[in-house]
Amino acid sequence: MNIHPLSDVQSLNIGKDTRIWQFVVVMERARIGENCNICSHCLIENKVNIGNNVTIKSGVQIWDGIALEDDVFIGPNVTFTNDKIPRSKRFLAEYPETIIKKGASLGANATILPGVVVGEYAMIGAGSVVTQNIPAKEVWVGNPAKFLREVDD
Incomplete structure (x- = not known):
């Protein structure tokens, strides 16, 4: 360490x-x-599980309720959210579970809404807004993110 x-x-x-x-x-x-690499200017809250061989690039906040499985790549300034109806000074007793499955990659500045599951080896394009579960081995891009193609490697 x-x-x-x-x-x-x-x-x-x-x-x-x-x-x-x-x-x-x-x-x-x-x-x-x-064997994780957590780059500068990141925040990782309490109710967070991060697997092995995970890379988290600069400027990422991993909030309560978020899990990153093994071999996940989180690009710079990816934004996670954990409250569907946020209000100042209101704290949830339980947070929606957001899971980024084994081998998935999230491009720079992607936004992941609460309670979403990104499937194994899926890829999310830079700047995409993920509003729904993403199947394994698919590439999704845009706002809101839409299916582009299957992962070819």
Whole structure:
């Protein structure tokens, strides 16, 4: 485990060979697997599970209720949401479960709405807004994201 001294990592649940760069905040109950790379300026809340071999590029916030399975790629400034009807000073007792399945890739600036499941090895294009579940091994793009083609590699 390699944690940059300018990060604030409160969790002890971080796997071997995971690298956490500067200006990252990881809250106490977050779980992060082995061999992950979490780039600068990221936030990871408490009720978060991150698998092994996950890459999270700069500027990403992983909110309560979000799970990233093994081998997931999260591009820079991907935006996750965890409340369908957000209001100031109103906190949910339970958050919708958002799951990014094994091997999926989310392009830069994609937005993922709460409660969505992105299937295994699916790809979400940069800037896309994902409003529904995405099947395995498909490429989706646009706002709202629409099926483009099957993944060919």
